[in-house]
Structures are given as C-alpha cells and as structure tokens.
Amino acid sequence: MREPINVSGMVLSASPVGEYDKRVVILTRELGKITAFARGARRMKSPLMAVSNPFVFGEFQVYEGRDSYTLSGANIKEYFLDLAQMQPGVYYGFYFLELAEYFGQEGNDETQMLNLLYVTMNAIRSGKQDLRLIRCIFELRTITISGEAPQMFSCMECGTKENLTVFSLRDSAIYCPNCGKTIRDPWPLQPGTVLACRYIIAAPLAKLYGFTVNEEILDELERLLRAYLHRYVEKKMKTLQILDVMK
Incomplete structure (x- = not known):
C-alpha cells in the first residue's frame, strides 16, 4: 500500500459524490491544485465530514491515485466557521x-x-x-x-515614472x-x-x-x-x- 502524502492547503470547493462521498478541490503548497475524494465524508460520524468543506485550512493526508487523490485524514488549523454567519x-x-x-x-x-x-x-x-x-x-x-x-510603475512608451494617468x-x-x-x-x-x-x-x-x-x-x-x-x-x-x- 502506498504511503500517504502530507500536504498543506485549503479546501476550495466540495461536491457530493454518490450516497456518502465527497469530491473536494484542495489548493496545496506542495502539489498545487488537486482533486481528492473523501470516502464516506457525508456520513454523520465520519472524521472527514468537518474537514472536507470549503474554507478549511490545514494539513491533509492524501493517497495518490491514477487521476485523483483520496483524502484519508487532516489536521485542521482553521475552519473559518464564523464566515458562514457574515x-x-x-x-x-x-x-x-x-x-x-x-x-x-x-x-x-x-x-x-x-x-x-x-x-x-x-x-x-x-x-x-x-x-x-x-x-x-x-x-x-x-x-x-x-x-x-x-505595468503600473513607469510609462510603457518613454519610461517616465512621473504623472502616469492614462491606462x-x-x-x-x-x-x-x-x-x-x-x-x-x-x-x-x-x-x-x-x-x-x-x-x-x-x-x-x-x-x-x-x-x-x-x-x-x-x-x-x-x-x-x-x-x-x-x-x-x-x-x-x-x-x-x-x-x-x-x-
């Protein structure tokens, strides 16, 4: 069995898949933008339920597949839950x-x-x-x-940095x-x-x-x-x- 990959990132979007799963898009430092499937994340007692939502920021454990990743766990630093009330x-x-x-x-x-x-x-x-x-x-x-x-720091034509007012x-x-x-x-x-x-x-x-x-x-x-x-x-x-x- 492959070793899990630890990545730091934020969940950008999440959508339901099948009866209990989720498809999440995570922006990560290490792998860029990835798609991962959270198996059983929509079950009430799933440990992945809270970590597979937009705005969640932290460290994620994923397994690499052929076309996507599988989310297996996470250590969350910030949920940004208060944003939902704003x-x-x-x-x-x-x-x-x-x-x-x-x-x-x-x-x-x-x-x-x-x-x-x-x-x-x-x-x-x-x-x-x-x-x-x-x-x-x-x-x-x-x-x-x-x-x-x-280019906002000097005139595109003459190079002057003064009085730049035409875009x-x-x-x-x-x-x-x-x-x-x-x-x-x-x-x-x-x-x-x-x-x-x-x-x-x-x-x-x-x-x-x-x-x-x-x-x-x-x-x-x-x-x-x-x-x-x-x-x-x-x-x-x-x-x-x-x-x-x-x-």
Whole structure:
C-alpha cells in the first residue's frame, strides 16, 4: 500500500459524490491544485465530514491515485466557521475561493496564493475594511501572482515614472499624458487609483489590507478591475453572479 502524502492547503470547493462521498478541490503548497475524494465524508460520524468543506485550512493526508487523490485524514488549523454567519462576507469568500480554483494549477507551488487566501479571509472576518475594496485587492493580487499584472510603475512608451494617468487595457500598461495621446484606448485614471494599484501589486502580504481609499477612487478601481479581469477569466463565475445580484 502506498504511503500517504502530507500536504498543506485549503479546501476550495466540495461536491457530493454518490450516497456518502465527497469530491473536494484542495489548493496545496506542495502539489498545487488537486482533486481528492473523501470516502464516506457525508456520513454523520465520519472524521472527514468537518474537514472536507470549503474554507478549511490545514494539513491533509492524501493517497495518490491514477487521476485523483483520496483524502484519508487532516489536521485542521482553521475552519473559518464564523464566515458562514457574515453576510455578505461569506459570498465574497466563496468568490475568492472560486477565483483561486480558476487560476490554480496542478504541480505549481501555490504558496503565494494560499497565503493570500488566508490573510484575505481574516480581512473579511475582521470587518474593518470595505468588502468592495477587499475584492479589488484580492483580484489584482491574484492576477499579479498569476503573472498577468498590469505595468503600473513607469510609462510603457518613454519610461517616465512621473504623472502616469492614462491606462491602456489593450496594452495592460500605464502611460504618461503625452505618450497616452498615441494609444488606441486611452483610459484616464486618477493618481490615487494608480497609487492603489501599485500598492496592491507590490505591498508585503502582511500590509496588503492595511490601507483605505475614498469612494471615488474605489469606484474607479472597481471599474478598472472588472474590465481587466474580463480579459483573463473566460469562465463565468457562479459566485460572481450572486455578488452582482446583491449590489
């Protein structure tokens, strides 16, 4: 019999299989995104019942199969049970899990994404920050981790780092006003929006949720990220549809 593999991660999604089993998707540091089957997890006295739910974060023991893994046990560090009582925070949480599942890849080192998920769930539960801003931060940082961050630190054309206020969605880059006259899709941005994007892209994780913006900047940041994310996410997110209805 094969030895179990110990992995650290978070359950992104869970769905019923058959009468008593579950299929779970886990984002792990060691193996990237994996699919695992939890046999008997829907039985009332199963030790896998509590550990095979979304948001659960900890160490999991899995056995490798031909096309998937089998979950055999877990040592849970955080269940994030209180999120279930937070409306609409829990819906944002499910959206972040779905987005992480979309970008997660099997075999990748997903340490950055896991750490981002952990601090983001804690940011939701703290209740100190606008959920709309938390969403913007998570979306842009996720895009950054995936290697698709926009160029926001210098003009794409002349290289200047001053007075950057014209964005091109087509080029995924910022321009100075002079160079911005030559691009096909100029999108004027307020300096505060550019600064917010820079902070989200480059800030240390521990300080990522340590800033706020005014309503005007938040509105513009939301519009920018909706358009930007539309370019890189082909799937229609089910949880995103729920958030849109709640607006």
